[in-house]
Amino acid sequence: MPTDILVMVESSEARLGSLRSLGEVHYAPGATERAAVIAAHGPKIRALVTNGSIGVQAAEIELLPALGIIIAVGAGFENIDLAAARARGIAVAHGPGTNDAAVADHAFALLLGVARDLLHSDRQVREGLWDASRRMRPGVAGKRLGILGLGRIGLGVARRGEGFGMEIGYHNRHRRDDVPYRYHASLRDLAEASDFLVAVAPGGPETRHIVDAEVLRALGPKGFLVNVGRGSVVDNAALAAALHGGTIAGAGLDVLDGEPNVPAELLSAPNLLFTPHVAGRSPDAVAAGLRLLMSNLAAFFEGRPLVTPVP
Template sequence: MSTTVLVLVETIDDYLPILEKAGFHLILATTPAARTDAIRSHGQTIDAVLTRGPLGLLAEEIAALPRLQIITVIGAGYERVDLAAAGERGIVVTNGAGVNAPAVADHAMALLLAVVRDIPRADASVRRGEWSKVMRPSLAGKRLGVLGLGAVGMAIAKRAALGFGMTVGYHSRRPRGDVEYTWFADAYSLAAESDILIIATPGGEHTRKLVDAKVIAALGREGFLVNVARGSVVDTSALIDALRSGQLAGAGLDVFDDEPNVPDTLKALPNVVLTPHVAGLSPDAVKATVELVTQNLLAHFSGRPVLTPVTIA
């Protein structure tokens, strides 16, 4: 009997043959309705679930899958996977930390350049037949604060320091001994010494609204914020207030609190660049991610340790 994998992720269709060639039977359920129907109709046959952090897997869904042995998460974040419920059943959880870091870092810098140099409005102006020139800041010599210096944060820091000559500081739970960047003990201290703050920390309760009104204010009127992590890390109301009032110069956002729903007030702001959670999507990154999922599944179902386990307390 083949191993059945429930696929909840909607962005990897072109790479699903990698899993099928490895011998896995796939059930695709990439909408909320299809997900509910698949668990109800096929719950007794599902051995593994492929999901991503914002989609997660709820305790009641885990309970409805009696054969479930492993939950594989694309990307680093797994904030909506109920780890406690998985742990009670002895279900293995894996993630894809670091695999798409280059793509996410590229996108973070693209958002930063777009908002700092005001590229969307300049483009729209030219398309309207205008020739309006506005003086905008450059990145050279600016102080960059990276919130979360994991694989993505490191890739961002290297691009900023080596490519743009920026001074880099960071905040993480503890200082890293393998970098020369300046460590700050908290997000506020980092923001106060930064011109730009890029958020690359995991989501979840321990980082919820870590970037609050106080941290945003510390960036100042000429400061910029970029978020390629999770919408929950930022107090969205405080961010909107700061952007509206001119207390923050601009923001580039790839992630939001309730995706795919984005507040209309945020859409209406002229000093924001918005993208639909695509930072980690590139052909190379998605292929590598699905290949890692495949290797984790093959390892687990052959009795070997998985490559990228998530620690369940």
């Protein structure tokens, strides 16, 4: 049977080229393109490639009668309608573990960058303001590191924190018995016990805006927030108010609720360092993700168990 593959996520030519070795690829990274492809080719599509942020909804799945497998690039799958997929017997896979190191590295880059105010200092030096840029900024070594979401990436952040001699705590849905770090039963308590709070939590209704005004007040005027998980975890309005009002010392964001649209109150906020959702984009991570994507597709088309099925 011919294989038509719908790719709903932004993809490199290397990924598209590999997928073309399996069949006809319909590349539709935008909503308008996606609707057009589904209208024109929906009955033929057997495989769908997406990610946790874009997902795929029940209404779209209904228009794909031949669909047999959905694969999320990356670990997240929060916006894939699993109930609709399973009702149809559609296999669902994801890509855990492929970009853990890159995201953990990036979390620390943001943490160090905003704490030491590297971007502002660089700009001042370039403007000839050498002396003005020589301000006191807090260090990281020996400080308290709180991690929201102690999964694979969270553990990577914790291990990097150990290298800085940091005291590490975490908040999860459940306590982990396999780590030496201090567990906090509430996010507010974790924030209160942290100098740096790093959010690595997955998206979805359970975590939406859990970093709110109360949590930011608990983090306090000397505390820093870093988010490399999902943008929806942080309340944009509460964060903007906290930065403008000095409730917290600063923040580093790789993800943003409503991205790529950035609210004006965040663009104008002091002590805020942005990157455009690139934490997991390293050559090693991209190559590992492509290998896993192709392995899951090969397993499906050959009738073998998926390599990394969604639990």
